[in-house]
Amino acid sequence: MEYIESGFFMNKVSFFDKRLLKKFWQIFSVIGGIVSFVLLFWDIPKKYKINFLAATLVILLVYYVIAWIFAKRQKRVTLKFGESNVDVYFGDIFQSKKDDLKVISFNEYFDTKMDEQTQLISPGTINGKFIEKHKKNIFELDETFEKDVHLNEKMFININKERKIGKKKRYHLGALVKLPDNYLAVAGSKFDKDNKANISMREYIGFLLTFWSEVDRIYNNQSVVIPVFGSGVLRFTDGYAGATSQELLEIIIWTFKISRIKIAYPSRIKIVVFENQSDMYNLYKLKEIERDGL
Structure with a gap:
């Protein structure tokens, strides 16, 4: 199961979304052109003109409402950047395909201790849920971090001796470890x-x-599944405290686009949006990044 089949999860698409309006005016222009061409050769009797106008307006309004409903009910969008495909959908990262690489966000120390006293990891986060699922194997997880050659030779920053709770080895943000x-x-x-x-x-x-x-x-030719990093968790310290989950999602996609890396078919990047937060996102808007960037 990769995305939600239920219609209860809805995109955050306003009724007067500018992308929806732009598409509507394109359709309106085409219909207007066709009607004008037809009327060059066929004169509508005067007594029917008002009815014809009213019927046309009703049809256009119905079309717009249907288009808006479809936009709100959109569960998945695929973006193409060169040879790479990026899927964005509502779902649960833990229900991704078995062979996909599923990315779990830790802090810069790769802490694994989760309890009420330390509060290093929140049980409600993806990190917390992962730790809970693997609480019997915490020793093996910690050992994996300690023995990963790339992590400790290329991504190690320093040892924070002043840190009283949690691990002390600090690593570069973005460092990846295979689990x-x-x-x-x-x-x-x-x-x-x-x-x-x-x-x-x-x-x-x-x-x-x-x-x-x-x-x-x-990634080794496997698809990579990621969450919207930092949504509802990170505190931005430089004037971006109001950054929305939608904006973080757009930044993630934009950085993939400018990174120029290629995740060629059949592999792809999959961004999973929390299914219970669907009303915070507008998947309909994301096609703009594919075409124009941020």
Whole structure:
């Protein structure tokens, strides 16, 4: 199961969405041209002109409403960037295909301890749900991070001796580690001295560009499934505190586009949007990035 079949999950598409209006006016122009051409050769009796006009307006209104409903009910969109395909859909990353690489976002220390006292990892996040699913194998997870050669030789920053809770080895944002069962762990957030996930927008974009480079290194012709990194979790510190989940999704797609990496068929990038947050996203808008960028 990769995306939601139910119609209860709806896109955040306003009735007067500018993309919807633009498409409507294109249709309107075509219909107007056809009607004008027909009327050159066929004169509508005067007593029927009002009825004809009213019927035309009703048909156009019905078309617009139907188009709007379809836009709101859109569950999936595929974007093409050269040879690469990016799918965005509503679903659950843990229900992705077995052979897909599923990316789980950790903090920059790759902490794995989750309890009420430390509060390093929130149980409601994807990271928390992953830890809960693998709580019997935490020792093996920690050992994987300790022994990963690329992580500790290329992505290691320093040892934070002042950190009182959690691990002390700190890594570059965007660093990827291969885990069992086709999972990937990414260093996706910075922690301050109070273990709060804070980041600047420049750091967020830098994280994504490093992440795509790491994906290119590790994906091995498998599809890669990612969440909307930072949605509802990250605190932006440089004037972008109001960044919406939709904007983060658009930035993720934009950085993939400018990274120039190729995830060629049959592999693809799959971005999974929390199914219970569908009203925070507008999939209908994403085609603009494919064509014009942000």
